[in-house]
Amino acid sequence: MAAGEPGASGGYCFRFLPQRTFASLSAPETTGRLRQWSMLGRIKAQAFGFDQTFRAYRKEEFVLAFFKDPNVIANLELLSDSSGQWMTLGTEVKNVEATGVPCTQLSMSFFNRLYDENIVRDTGHIIKCLDSFCDPFPISDELRKVLLDEDSEKYEVFSKPDRDEFLFCLFKHLCLGGSLCQYEDVLGPYLETAKLLYKDLVRILLACATLQQGVTNRRFRILLWILSSVMLTFCTIALVWGRCLDVLLFYLYLLCFIIFVF
Known part of the structure; x- marks a missing residue:
């Protein structure tokens, strides 16, 4: 399915965004720690975009449409438990359970x-x-x-x-590490790495929220967290920031009106 065509389910059309990289995962300080924690090459982040307005009350429909989209099936990579190799999803998912993960911290x-x-x-x-x-x-x-x-x-x-909280989930994941993890004796490396990854993964949602004003077809990107099985978590913080920006713009318009009148 070409980008921009109506989605096969729920009207959603997803695009793989290979140009969107996550610098925190390739930073030297991060790769060295991930190697020590037996996680290097076993943790990955991918970005996808879509062109329809996300409604929180329709999250199950949204997630199912995501996993049924041909662009997702062909590009979403999962880590195989049996081979330890990354492989694409390759098939439609029949049933999903969507869980909102807060990013309030x-x-x-x-x-x-x-x-x-x-x-x-x-x-x-x-x-x-x-x-x-x-x-x-x-x-x-x-x-x-x-x-x-x-x-x-x-x-x-x-x-x-x-x-x-996503910050806690990320921190816990790093602390527990992989099967051959060499644990840290001090807390600092866990906190520093969790902070780097968290800022890199979450800031894209804030950027999309600030750019949505004045755009007819709002464009968001979702956050995926894939472990040993297919589990999707995405953050609704963009919607919260969107509402805040709507309120802020209302007061800015009101202020301009008052200045113009007086």
């Missing part, structure tokens, strides 16, 4: 509680604990206990809404 102070609750020392060193196991992850420090062990007394340091 705008500061890394979100993780200061790790210091306050004696999970990380003031020096940044992660406090060790007796070895245990949470399949398939070994737990040898208080940080992984907070991330994985629901029976831990400090698990509630992060509430359910906190754990749903």
Whole structure:
């Protein structure tokens, strides 16, 4: 299907955007850490665009249309559990479950509680604990206990809404790493890498929100997070910013009117 033609489902037409790269994933400081955490070559970000207005109440229809679009089927890459190689989706998805992932956190102070609750020392060193196991992850420090062990007394340091935040999901993914992960003794590298990736992945939504004013066919890009199975998460922060901009423009018009009249 050529770009610009009506979509096969729900009126949505998706375009693969190979020119949109994510510098945070190729930065030297990031690649070195991903290699240490056994994640280099096993984490990827791709961008797709679409030309219809996104409605949050129609998210299931939107996501299903995404996975049925020929441009997505031919270009969306997934990591095969069996071969460990990247492969394209290659077929239509019959059923989907769409889950909104909030991106409300705008500061890394979100993780200061790790210091306050004696999970990380003031020096940044992660406090060790007796070895245990949470399949398939070994737990040898208080940080992984907070991330994985629901029976831990400090698990509630992060509430359910906190754990749903994309920033937390990204941080957790980096901390747990791959099958041959060499864990860090200090918190800094995890926070720094999560911040780089988060800013790179989320800012595109803010840019699209600021450019949507005065455009008849609003154009957004969605954020995909693909793990071992097909799981799509996308952020509605663009809609929130869009509403804020609508209000701001209203007051700017009102101010110009007052200045003109008086």
